[in-house]
Amino acid sequence: MRFIHCSDVHITDDYFALPLRRLGWRRWVALVELTVGGRAKRYARAPHALSAIAREVQRHAADHFILSGDLTAYALDSEFRGAREALGALADDPRRCTIIPGNHDVYTPGSHRKGRFASHFGHLLESDLPEYRREGAFPFVRLVGTEAAVVGLLSARVPLSPGLSYGTIGDAQLAGLEALLKDPRLDGRAVLVVVHHAPLTRKGEADHWHHGLRDAQALLRLLPGPRYAVLHGHIHHRYHHPATTERPHIFGAGSSTEAGREGYWLIEVAGGQVVGGQPQTPAL
Numbered sequence: 001m002r003f004i005h006c007s008d009v010h011i012t013d014d015y016f017a018l019p020l021r022r023l024g025w026r027r028w029v030a031l032v033e034l035t036v037g038g039r040a041k042r043y044a045r046a047p048h049a050l051s052a053i054a055r056e057v058q059r060h061a062a063d064h065f066i067l068s069g070d071l072t073a074y075a076l077d078s079e080f081r082g083a084r085e086a087l088g089a090l091a092d093d094p095r096r097c098t099i100i101p102g103n104h105d106v107y108t109p110g111s112h113r114k115g116r117f118a119s120h121f122g123h124l125l126e127s128d129l130p131e132y133r134r135e136g137a138f139p140f141v142r143l144v145g146t147e148a149a150v151v152g153l154l155s156a157r158v159p160l161s162p163g164l165s166y167g168t169i170g171d172a173q174l175a176g177l178e179a180l181l182k183d184p185r186l187d188g189r190a191v192l193v194v195v196h197h198a199p200l201t202r203k204g205e206a207d208h209w210h211h212g213l214r215d216a217q218a219l220l221r222l223l224p225g226p227r228y229a230v231l232h233g234h235i236h237h238r239y240h241h242p243a244t245t246e247r248p249h250i251f252g253a254g255s256s257t258e259a260g261r262e263g264y265w266l267i268e269v270a271g272g273q274v275v276g277g278q279p280q281t282p283a284l
Contacts (some may be wrong), residue, residue, distance in 0.1 A: 001148055002062040002190060003053060007233025007253035008105065008266040009050045011082040012043045012073035025095075026108050027074050042259045043073065049223040049257035050086040052282040053264050057090060059283075060266055064144050065090055065255045068233040068253060069102025069156060069196035071121075075111035080120040090253040094126050098142060102196040102221030103156040105166045111156045125152065129183060134176035141180060148269045149186050151177065155213055168214045168232070172259055175217070191228050193248070195219070198232045200250055202239040223248040229267065229274040238263055238279055249274050 015023065015034060034040040055066050066195075067126050072079035101117040111117075116135075118125070127133060128139035155167030163174040181191065197213035199220055206212055213219070223230065228248035238254035238261075256264050262284065267277040 001145055001269040002060055003064050003066060003148075003150075003267040003269065004053070004057055004062045004255035004264055005066045005068065005231045005251055005253050005267055006050075006053050006215070007068040007151065007196075008069055008070040008255040009046055009067065009083065009257040010039075010043045010073050010255065011046050011050070011086065012040055013060060013076050013078045013082070014283065015040070015263045016138050024108055024110070024204060026162055028108075030074050033183055033273075039073070042201075043257060045259060046257035047082055049085040049262045051085065051088065051281065051284060052262075052284050053256060054087050054090045056264070056280065056282055057096070062266070063148070064142075064150060065097045066192070066194055066231055067099040068194050068231055069100050070104040070233055071099070071102070071117075072105050073105075075105050075107040075116055076209060077116060079107075080116060084120050091121065091124070094124050094142065097124055098150050098152055098194060099124050100152045100194055100196060101156050103159065105169065106156050106158050109158050123283065129185065132176045132183075133181040134172035136172060137191075138173050139176045139180060143189070147189055147272055149189045149191050151180065151193045153177065153192060153193060155197040164210050165213055166210055166214055167193065167195075170215070170218060174218055174222070175250065176217065179260065180221060188272045189222070189274050190274050192231055192267070192274070193223060193228065194221075194231045196234055197233045199230055200241060202234060202237045204241060207235070211220065218257045226273045226275075231267075238265070239263075240265070240277055249277075251277055
């Protein structure tokens with residue numbers, strides 16, 4: 001079985017064509033990142049790159065497509081619509097596609113309060129085993145074929161202020177995941193756990209306190225060995241830490257649409273194990 005994993009596609013609207021009053025102060029701060037930091041330029045062709053990655057599903061005959069959050073720059077409705085349009089029919093089918101929100105998708109309290117991500121992608125939060133949900137739709141699980149299961153977790157929280165982008169899964173979701181993993185319906189299946197924040201950096205270390213996954217070790221302890229993989233984004237580098245007897249494979253998809261660094265993982269499952277992955281560059 002094959003899985004395509006991408007992340008942090010950051011579909012970005014033209015913020016200078018929008019009324020400043022409606023953007024709110026958090027996005028005013030973000031304008032510095034868009035301009036001086038060059039983010040707007042780096043993601044100008046993000047819709048084109050995301051559409052190209054979606055087409056790779058057919059080219060590789062992939063069984064499932066996974067996007068581990070940060071569909072948007074700063075959680076505007078127009079950016080969510082752009083991501084949905086770029087993905088095309090792929091995003092209509094939960095059997096073929098799993099998407100979770102990232103911290104940029106809940107960038108403002110208003111975007112969270114209005115359920116902006118769910119209004120565009122909530123149908124992809126359906127669960128084949130809904131009895132294990134503990135926080136809204138999470139954790140949800142999708143049984144893919146006979147050899148794999150994809151589990152979605154929520155780590156993205158509304159930041160207290162710009163510059164704070166750490167994540168937390170929380171005890172409730174972790175308890176739901178622990179119970180789920182004991183369900184006999186998962187026996188013999190590889191389990192791909194999708195979360196936005198990174199359990200480990202590309203150097204194999206815990207991320208900084210203001211940017212990392214606060215309960216990373218609690219998550220990894222539940223997933224020992226090559227049967228399991230954690231698929232994440234948030235850190236804009238593409239890397240893979242192979243599984244050990246004590247922890248799962250860890251695949252960081254990087255920023256899949258950033259100009260000059262476009263790419264994704266093609267992850268392979270066989271015999272109920274995650275057997276590896278190959279970094280890929282889409283045909284743009």
